[in-house]
Amino acid sequence: KQEVTQIPAALSVPEGENLVLNCSFTDSAIYNLQWFRQDPGKGLTSLLLIQSSQREQTSGRLNASLDKSSGRSTLYIAASQPGDSATYLCAVPLSYNTDKLIFGTGTRLQVFP
């Protein structure tokens, strides 16, 4: 059974810091991993999709890495801003034959001025 966990559960940092969010999964046979952002009471915004054959994916100040063998992905946020404050979720498909996403427990990020 695939389980996805995220550490830390919450993080509070001053503006300008570079930070790393962690996502761990128990079954390394994943096909992709997706990072989302969720503002309070809102929907999910897709940030990055990293395929199982890729090791990294970048979008602006965001960089996601994937190490299937160790069951880990990291989301690196450079030069954090107050507008980055949100909950960040990672998710993996349950299997190749379904699009059921298994979500991580989330990291709640606060960036203060």
Next chain:
Amino acid sequence: DTEVTQTPKHLVMGMTNKKSLKCEQHMGHRAMYWYKQKAKKPPELMFVYSYEKLSINESVPSRFSPECPNSSLLNLHLHALQPEDSALYLCASSPRQGIGDTEAFFGQGTRLTVV
């Protein structure tokens, strides 16, 4: 257009009411989903429609009834809900089901309160 649009944004309903949530996408995606999210928890899958046919029902109570009238629309009909059904209901779509490289796009959700 990479939007998934959900209406209404907020809904308050009594336990004897019947209401519907609506979801629309115009990205040509052929898979659409309903997720339920309780406070401070990750989303949980409820239903998947693939090519307008129900392909996954995660043992959801019958008081939730999904409908996919066409490839762009997904409805969730609600009847005789319980207060514990209060949650954020999220709709999502992806280009196709069953392919490991699909990216899921989510709507902004409907905040449902059952009184």
